[in-house]
Amino acid sequence: MLRDLRSQSLRRTPDELVQHLKTFELDLKFSAGVWFFSPPNSRFHDKYKPTLDIPARLEIAASLKDYGLGAMEAHYPNEINEDNLDLWKKFAHETGIKILTVIPLLFWDEQFEWGSLSNPIPEIRRAAIERVKGAARLNKELDTEFMIVWPGIDGYENGFGADLRAARDRFAEGMAEALDAVPGVRVAFEPKPYEPRGHILYGYTSEGILLGEKVERMLKHPDNRKLLDEGHALVAMNPEVGHMLMGYEDLPYAYGLVMEYARLAHVHLNSQPLGNYDQDLNVGVISTEANEAMLYALKMYGYEGWFGIDINPERMPVDTALKISMDALRVANDRINSLDHESLIWASEHPNQARGWIEAYLVRARAMNVEKLTPLPKLK
Numbered sequence: 001m002l003r004d005l006r007s008q009s010l011r012r013t014p015d016e017l018v019q020h021l022k023t024f025e026l027d028l029k030f031s032a033g034v035w036f037f038s039p040p041n042s043r044f045h046d047k048y049k050p051t052l053d054i055p056a057r058l059e060i061a062a063s064l065k066d067y068g069l070g071a072m073e074a075h076y077p078n079e080i081n082e083d084n085l086d087l088w089k090k091f092a093h094e095t096g097i098k099i100l101t102v103i104p105l106l107f108w109d110e111q112f113e114w115g116s117l118s119n120p121i122p123e124i125r126r127a128a129i130e131r132v133k134g135a136a137r138l139n140k141e142l143d144t145e146f147m148i149v150w151p152g153i154d155g156y157e158n159g160f161g162a163d164l165r166a167a168r169d170r171f172a173e174g175m176a177e178a179l180d181a182v183p184g185v186r187v188a189f190e191p192k193p194y195e196p197r198g199h200i201l202y203g204y205t206s207e208g209i210l211l212g213e214k215v216e217r218m219l220k221h222p223d224n225r226k227l228l229d230e231g232h233a234l235v236a237m238n239p240e241v242g243h244m245l246m247g248y249e250d251l252p253y254a255y256g257l258v259m260e261y262a263r264l265a266h267v268h269l270n271s272q273p274l275g276n277y278d279q280d281l282n283v284g285v286i287s288t289e290a291n292e293a294m295l296y297a298l299k300m301y302g303y304e305g306w307f308g309i310d311i312n313p314e315r316m317p318v319d320t321a322l323k324i325s326m327d328a329l330r331v332a333n334d335r336i337n338s339l340d341h342e343s344l345i346w347a348s349e350h351p352n353q354a355r356g357w358i359e360a361y362l363v364r365a366r367a368m369n370v371e372k373l374t375p376l377p378k379l380k
Contacts, residue, residue: 002186003145006231008259008301014349017300021341026299026333030326031071031100031266031308032061034079036280037318048314054079055087060319062095068326071100071306073148076135078105085138099142100306101188101266104128104135107152107196117174118154118167118201129174136182145305146188146265148238149175155197164201171201172211176218179234183223187215188238188265193247195278204247205254208237209261236265240310241294242272242280251290252297259301267298268310269329280312282321284328289362291328296336339365343379353380 012020037057039047052060061072072091074080080088080102092099106116106128114121116128132149139147154171156162179185189211193203202211212235216228224234237258244254258264271286272279284291307329313321343361347354357377364370 001143001145002184002227002232003265003305005233005236005262005264007262008264008303009262010302014345018342018345020302021299021345024299024302025337026295026303026307028068028326028329028333029070029306030068030322030329031073031306032064032069032322033073033308033310034058034061035075036310036312037061039314040312049317054084058087058091061097062091064319064322065095065097067323069097069322071098073101073103073308074099075103075105076131076138078108080138082138085141089142099144100308101144101146101148102135102138102142103148103150104132106131106154107150112153115154115167115171116151118151118171120167120170125170125174129178132175132178133181136178136185139185140182146186146236146238148188148190148266150190150192151201152192152196155194155200155203157198159199168201172214173218175235176215179215180219180221180224183221184227186233186265187212187235189235190238190240190243190268191247192240192243192278195246205237205239205244205249205257208239209258209263211235212237212261212263231262233261233263233265236263238266238268238308239264240268240270241283241291242268242270242278242310245272245274245287245290246276246278248275251294255294256297256301259298259303264298264303264305266305266308267303268308269325270309270311280310282311282313282328283309283325284332288328288332289366292332292336295329295332296339299336335365346379350380 034057037060038052039049061069088099111124119125136147189208191203191205191208192200194200202208215235227234239258244251269283271281271283273286309322309325311321347357360376364373364376367373
């Protein structure tokens with residue numbers, strides 16, 4: 001089922017925006033990736049927790065249903081595949097936790113050493129395309145909302161003499177072939193600037209938008225062309241907070257940019273130091289103000305999708321980490337809903353008459369004892 005993203009690009013006057021902020025609230029529906037329910041392999045240390053098979057991971061997920069977990073994400077074919085699909089369907093039926101996306105695993109296999117969809121070796125690239133087709137078929141069978149695609153191994157370290165235009169073309173053409181083979185499936189593309197490759201293709205938010213437009217121009221199947229003609233995005237995006245911050249992007253600007261083009265299908269949330277390696281910390285651990293600014297941008301432009309939590313809880317139980325992350329988002333959402341939207345928008349639109357007002361207001365909005373602070377200056 002394709003969610004209608006077209007309203008994300010709606011422009012509003014300041015008065016219309018204030019009215020929207022007063023009446024629209026984000027629906028905090030939480031999803032989680034089954035991959036971080038079991039400890040991953042590490043270059044630097046042994047696993048701190050026992051390895052869990054898929055049934056054991058789903059048992060933990062089921063226990064979080066009442067706390068707010070409503071959907072699961074999984075990679076194909078290592079986590080979800082044709083052989084264990086009945087297990088996943090039974091889980092979804094018994095718990096009411098839906099399968100939100102089936103993600104083609106395009107970065108792990110030895111065969112993808114030189115890339116997946118961008119691989120210059122024809123038979124390896126063909127294997128990657130067929131894997132995307134297989135994942136797309138499961139997405140269609142399960143009636144998911146989108147298929148996340150992350151090109152983690154498609155990139156380079158030494159760009160000297162490399163025909164990177166050809167690599168980008170191969171990646172886009174391979175994605176288009178897979179989407180035309182299984183029409184009606186939406187991609188939610190996830191950029192990341194580096195790691196595991198030194199540079200990853202289409203690694204930044206703006207590049208993800210360019211990829212979407214490039215692939216959509218290549219699509220030929222009548223069903224896909226009809227959806228595009230109606231204004232729906234078939235290559236949308238799933239930007240991740242950690243990946244954006246690795247690339248020194250600003251969260252409200254980047255998420256707002258994706259929504260300007262009506263391409264925000266899903267979000268992956270965590271926290272991350274600016275730059276640095278991909279840490280996948282619990283939501284709200286670092287830069288809580290950036291988390292609030294990001295949510296406010298989603299509220300401003302009417303995001304109606306799921307809130308995917310993508311973390312790596314190495315040193316605590318996964319259910320504890322998920323509860324912390326869900327709570328952090330609930331707290332941030334309550335705070336942004338309580339703000340004086342009219343004054344914020346007015347100050348933003350009249351910066352010469354509101355010097356420092358927004359900063360002073362946000363300090364007081366976060367204060368435990370606001371009565372200890374000087375009075376907030378009144379706006380004209």
